[in-house]
Structures are given as C-alpha cells and as structure tokens.
Amino acid sequence: MADEITLAETCPPSFQLLADGTCELVTLYQFYDSPPQHGGLRARLDPPANRYTPQQIDLGRYLFFDPILSSGGDLSCASCHDPAQGLSDGRKRGLGVTELNRSTPSLWNVGFASSLMWDGRAETLEQQALLPLFNPAEMAANADGIETALNAAPGYVSLFQTAFGKSPSLETTAIALAAFQSSLISLNSRYDRYAHGDATALNPQEIRGMNAFRGFVARCSQCHIPPLFTDFELAVVGAPADERGFADPGAGALAADPARLGAFKTPTLRNITRTAPYFHAGQFDTLKGVVDFYNNTAGHAAPEGQDLRIHWHVHMTDGPKLSAGTVADIVAFLGALEDESLMPRRPDTLPSGLLPQD
Ligand code: HEC
Ligand code: HEC
Missing domain, CATH: 1.10.760.10 (Cytochrome c-like domain)
Structure with a gap:
C-alpha cells in the first residue's frame, strides 16, 4: 500500500x-x-x-x-x-x-x-x-x-x-x-583494490593493459583520468557519423567556436563492460572496436566534410600502432573497472501507486 x-x-x-x-x-x-x-x-x-x-x-x-x-x-x-x-x-x-x-x-x-x-x-x-x-x-x-x-x-x-x-x-x-x-558510487572494482595495494586484485594481462592505458603511446588516461576515468572535459576524438549517416556536432551546436565541432564530454569508463554499444550514438558494438578506433590515424573515421580539430592526445600521424596483444590487454583492463556493489534497490511499490518502470 x-x-x-x-x-x-x-x-x-x-x-x-x-x-x-x-x-x-x-x-x-x-x-x-x-x-x-x-x-x-x-x-x-x-x-x-x-x-x-x-x-x-x-x-x-x-x-x-x-x-x-x-x-x-x-x-x-x-x-x-x-x-x-x-x-x-x-x-x-x-x-x-x-x-x-x-x-x-x-x-x-x-x-x-x-x-x-x-x-x-x-x-x-x-x-x-x-x-x-x-x-x-x-x-x-x-x-x-x-x-x-x-x-x-x-x-x-x-x-x-x-x-x-x-x-x-x-x-x-x-x-x-x-x-x-x-549515491550511485562505483569505486570498489578490482582496479581500486589494486590501487589501494592488493597486488593480486588484477591478473597479469590486466596489469599490462593498465600500464598501456596509462602509457604515453596509448594516452587513454590523459582524458579518462583515474580514479573517475574521466576529466569531465570536452574533447574531439573524431567519432564517425552514426549508421544513419548523422554527424552530431556535439558541443559545436552550442558555440560558434570551430574547436568545439565534434567535441563530446569524456565519458567515465566505470562499468563500461555493462553499457555496449559505445560512443555518443552507439557507433561501436564492442570495446575492441573502440580501442581499434583509437589505434588508427587520428581523423580516419571523421564524418566527411567536417573540419575537426582533433585533440592532440589522439592525433598521431600514423596512429599509436598498438599490437593486437596490447589492444586485447587494454580491453581486459577495462573489464577490471566493474563494480555494481552499491547498485540501489529498485522499489517494489511506489508512493504514486503506479508500477515501478524500468
Ligand atoms: C583526447 C581525450 C581522449 C583520449 C586520449 C581517449 N579518449 Fe576515450 N573518449 C573520449 C571522448 C571525448 C569520448 C566520447 C566520444 C564520442 O562519443 O564521440 C570517449 C569515449 C570512449 C569510450 C566509449 C565510452 C562510452 O560510454 O560509450 C571508450 C570505451 C573509450 N573512450 C576508451 C578509450 C581508450 C581505451 C583510450 C586509449 C586508447 C581512450 N579512450 C583515449 C576522450 C578520450
Ligand atoms: C528516453 C530515455 C531517457 C530518460 C527517460 C532519461 N534519460 Fe537521462 N539520459 C538519456 C540520454 C540519451 C542522455 C544523454 C543526452 C545528451 O547528452 O544529450 C542522458 C543523460 C543523463 C545524465 C547525464 C549523465 C552524464 O554523465 O553526463 C543524467 C544525470 C541523467 N540522464 C539523468 C536522468 C534522470 C534523473 C532522468 C529522469 C528525470 C532521466 N535521465 C531520464 C536518456 C534518458
């Protein structure tokens, strides 16, 4: 009642x-x-x-x-x-x-x-x-x-x-x-336990992936900064148009500044394994697809005709050239960011008398 x-x-x-x-x-x-x-x-x-x-x-x-x-x-x-x-x-x-x-x-x-x-x-x-x-x-x-x-x-x-x-x-x-x-807090993943000193919380592949993620070749942690795995900044990474052909101007629609065209806020990577597909319009089905995207020349997938000012942490003349093994390591590391232990309880009944919707 x-x-x-x-x-x-x-x-x-x-x-x-x-x-x-x-x-x-x-x-x-x-x-x-x-x-x-x-x-x-x-x-x-x-x-x-x-x-x-x-x-x-x-x-x-x-x-x-x-x-x-x-x-x-x-x-x-x-x-x-x-x-x-x-x-x-x-x-x-x-x-x-x-x-x-x-x-x-x-x-x-x-x-x-x-x-x-x-x-x-x-x-x-x-x-x-x-x-x-x-x-x-x-x-x-x-x-x-x-x-x-x-x-x-x-x-x-x-x-x-x-x-x-x-x-x-x-x-x-x-x-x-x-x-x-x-109250939606996720800071108790295996990564966090490793960060706080439990050396066994990550396996060797995940540790390699973490080091690549933080390293100066892949540069992921320049924007996805631990422990929140975001810097809350806008960045142009050169996302492709969606499968309908729509190229979202992102923050470019809010300001005339050409540097804002195609800029999106760096999303957190916490619990990222749970929320496929990825990017602002679901352009990538898998995390491997996302890492492959970054492992390529900056701007290679940018919508035709959009003059994007791609962020220098992505811009590399020939892409970072991560090996297939390193790509797999980074994907494995992203899996160590899972922690839904503080997921709140869904109410059984509601004060309105309506049925809870999800
Ligand atoms: C210049 C800052 C920057 C760098 C460097 C960067 N990212 Fe991102 N990342 C972003 C932004 C901005 C988005 C959102 C792009 C969009 O949706 O158009 C994003 C999106 C993602 C997503 C999808 C998140 C979601 O919820 O859909 C993943 C996964 C990801 N990045 C992983 C990585 C990895 C792995 C690396 C290193 C290889 C990396 N990023 C390097 C800024 C960055
Ligand atoms: C129809 C689906 C839908 C519903 C209903 C919805 N959201 Fe969202 N929510 C989205 C989408 C899509 C975005 C991203 C929109 C954008 O960036 O333009 C978003 C973004 C957000 C964000 C920003 C998260 C971030 O990291 O930037 C918050 C917070 C949020 N929603 C909370 C809510 C709350 C609270 C409600 C109920 C009042 C709600 N949403 C209802 C789809 C929905």
Missing part, C-alpha cells in the same frame, strides 16, 4: 551521517595526499561537496523509478537508466516518446561531475533533471503537470514533507533526483 512507504533514516552504504544531518561519501581515495587529477593509482579524490539527507536520497529513489513524472505516465528515469542494464538501456540511442540522437550514459559517480550530458550542457544534477523531464522526445512533461500530479498523490505529499518540510514542487523533485543519483 502506498501509504505504508517511509523514507530511510540512515545513509546509503559508503556514506556517513554528519552532524548537519547530511550524508558524506567515505572512500580510501580521500585519504591520499597526491594531487587530484594526476591520474596515478592513489590519486586523491575528495567527496562531492553537495550533500543530501538520507530522506532526500530515498525520496529520489522512488521518483527515479516512478512514471508519474512523465506526461504519458509510462516512462521513468529508470526506463532508460535501467539498473539491470548498467543504468543504461543497451540501445544505440535512447528511446523515449521518440528515439533520441544520443545514447544513454550510465550514471555511476555522477555526483562528482562538473559537466553533464554528452555536450556538457548541464553543470549540476539539479539542472540536468529538468532536461529529460521537459524534453518532448523523452518524458514530455511540464512543471505544472508534475507539481499537480505529485500533490494529488497523498503518498508523495507526506514524503516530501518528511524530506523537505514542504509539499511537492519541481525544485524539490530535482533536488531529490540529484540526491539519489549522488
């Missing part, structure tokens, strides 16, 4: 409750004294500055799975960011009311992100949440519709009271969704 739902009073695993009532992430990475973003094994990583209460996080979990937020009442955030599919959808491009032009990213560690979306057009999770809600191709909702529906659901009225001390609003809905997504 919807009215039996109560909100968690404790923080999710890996978070500690502070005196101000908010949850703070605790990981080994915050105790290292190496400079942040230097990419070494024990790179320092401070917990995200934005913190939320256990109740806000748990309310966000219900909202994330609840189709009440879509105009048709049939799509939730989890319809595309499905926990059973690595918080993505297994599709080349997301499918909402209609098909989108871009693929659905996983949401691991988004609480750390300073830039969101493939073209970096959102800065905070609170801002980002409004984009799928209002996009006519995604959930096709509007502010009035969402506020009316939530205020008409007695379950939600009391849960928003508990979490925010007021009745449901668009603003608090966005905060709760951000709170929940900040």
Whole structure:
C-alpha cells in the first residue's frame, strides 16, 4: 500500500551521517595526499561537496523509478537508466516518446561531475533533471503537470514533507533526483583494490593493459583520468557519423567556436563492460572496436566534410600502432573497472501507486 512507504533514516552504504544531518561519501581515495587529477593509482579524490539527507536520497529513489513524472505516465528515469542494464538501456540511442540522437550514459559517480550530458550542457544534477523531464522526445512533461500530479498523490505529499518540510514542487523533485543519483558510487572494482595495494586484485594481462592505458603511446588516461576515468572535459576524438549517416556536432551546436565541432564530454569508463554499444550514438558494438578506433590515424573515421580539430592526445600521424596483444590487454583492463556493489534497490511499490518502470 502506498501509504505504508517511509523514507530511510540512515545513509546509503559508503556514506556517513554528519552532524548537519547530511550524508558524506567515505572512500580510501580521500585519504591520499597526491594531487587530484594526476591520474596515478592513489590519486586523491575528495567527496562531492553537495550533500543530501538520507530522506532526500530515498525520496529520489522512488521518483527515479516512478512514471508519474512523465506526461504519458509510462516512462521513468529508470526506463532508460535501467539498473539491470548498467543504468543504461543497451540501445544505440535512447528511446523515449521518440528515439533520441544520443545514447544513454550510465550514471555511476555522477555526483562528482562538473559537466553533464554528452555536450556538457548541464553543470549540476539539479539542472540536468529538468532536461529529460521537459524534453518532448523523452518524458514530455511540464512543471505544472508534475507539481499537480505529485500533490494529488497523498503518498508523495507526506514524503516530501518528511524530506523537505514542504509539499511537492519541481525544485524539490530535482533536488531529490540529484540526491539519489549522488549515491550511485562505483569505486570498489578490482582496479581500486589494486590501487589501494592488493597486488593480486588484477591478473597479469590486466596489469599490462593498465600500464598501456596509462602509457604515453596509448594516452587513454590523459582524458579518462583515474580514479573517475574521466576529466569531465570536452574533447574531439573524431567519432564517425552514426549508421544513419548523422554527424552530431556535439558541443559545436552550442558555440560558434570551430574547436568545439565534434567535441563530446569524456565519458567515465566505470562499468563500461555493462553499457555496449559505445560512443555518443552507439557507433561501436564492442570495446575492441573502440580501442581499434583509437589505434588508427587520428581523423580516419571523421564524418566527411567536417573540419575537426582533433585533440592532440589522439592525433598521431600514423596512429599509436598498438599490437593486437596490447589492444586485447587494454580491453581486459577495462573489464577490471566493474563494480555494481552499491547498485540501489529498485522499489517494489511506489508512493504514486503506479508500477515501478524500468
Ligand atoms: C528516453 C530515455 C531517457 C530518460 C527517460 C532519461 N534519460 Fe537521462 N539520459 C538519456 C540520454 C540519451 C542522455 C544523454 C543526452 C545528451 O547528452 O544529450 C542522458 C543523460 C543523463 C545524465 C547525464 C549523465 C552524464 O554523465 O553526463 C543524467 C544525470 C541523467 N540522464 C539523468 C536522468 C534522470 C534523473 C532522468 C529522469 C528525470 C532521466 N535521465 C531520464 C536518456 C534518458
Ligand atoms: C583526447 C581525450 C581522449 C583520449 C586520449 C581517449 N579518449 Fe576515450 N573518449 C573520449 C571522448 C571525448 C569520448 C566520447 C566520444 C564520442 O562519443 O564521440 C570517449 C569515449 C570512449 C569510450 C566509449 C565510452 C562510452 O560510454 O560509450 C571508450 C570505451 C573509450 N573512450 C576508451 C578509450 C581508450 C581505451 C583510450 C586509449 C586508447 C581512450 N579512450 C583515449 C576522450 C578520450
């Protein structure tokens, strides 16, 4: 029964409750004294500055799975960011009311992100949440519709009271969704155990792959910087057009700057084995396909007629010439970034009385 739902009073695993009532992430990475973003094994990583209460996080979990937020009442955030599919959808491009032009990213560690979306057009999770809600191709909702529906659901009225001390609003809905997504932490893979000193956590092939990934020939870690495996920067790597022939301008659509054409935000590689196909429009089916792409002359696959300023870490006159063995080693290493141990529980029932959608 919807009215039996109560909100968690404790923080999710890996978070500690502070005196101000908010949850703070605790990981080994915050105790290292190496400079942040230097990419070494024990790179320092401070917990995200934005913190939320256990109740806000748990309310966000219900909202994330609840189709009440879509105009048709049939799509939730989890319809595309499905926990059973690595918080993505297994599709080349997301499918909402209609098909989108871009693929659905996983949401691991988004609480750390300073830039969101493939073209970096959102800065905070609170801002980002409004984009799928209002996009006519995604959930096709509007502010009035969402506020009316939530205020008409007695379950939600009391849960928003508990979490925010007021009745449901668009603003608090966005905060709760951000709170929940900040709890999606993946920092306990075999790679992390190796980084923290367990020399047996990676096998010899994975160690070779890690060294190649970090080496100056392949240069992967220049952009996919450990431990988040992204730098949150825009970069032009020269992605091919998708199979429909569409060449997405990426961040080039947001700014006239020619250096932005074909620029996309470096995605995280955490749990990357779970979210094929790859790249912003699902251009590659396998991780080997992606590494083969990088192992070629810069720009070899770039859409015809697009004058791309390819990033110098990709640009090599003749490609990095990695051997087939090294390509396989890098692919094996990417498999060591799997950790879904903190995947949140999908609610069995929802405060709206609707069925959880994913
Ligand atoms: C129809 C499928 C679909 C639905 C529904 C959907 N998303 Fe997404 N999500 C996507 C796609 C596709 C992108 C990338 C869009 C882009 O870059 O233009 C994305 C991007 C994101 C990102 C940025 C991640 C990053 O690393 O940059 C976040 C956060 C996110 N979605 C959260 C949500 C939330 C919260 C909801 C529910 C309110 C939601 N999504 C609903 C498909 C979907
Ligand atoms: C110049 C920065 C840069 C370098 C160097 C780089 N990448 Fe990337 N990587 C990106 C960007 C940007 C994307 C997104 C491209 C797109 O979708 O168009 C990406 C996408 C990926 C993806 C797909 C992720 C997904 O969710 O679809 C994988 C896997 C990947 N890179 C692995 C590697 C490996 C392995 C190397 C080294 C051989 C490497 N990258 C080198 C910036 C970089």
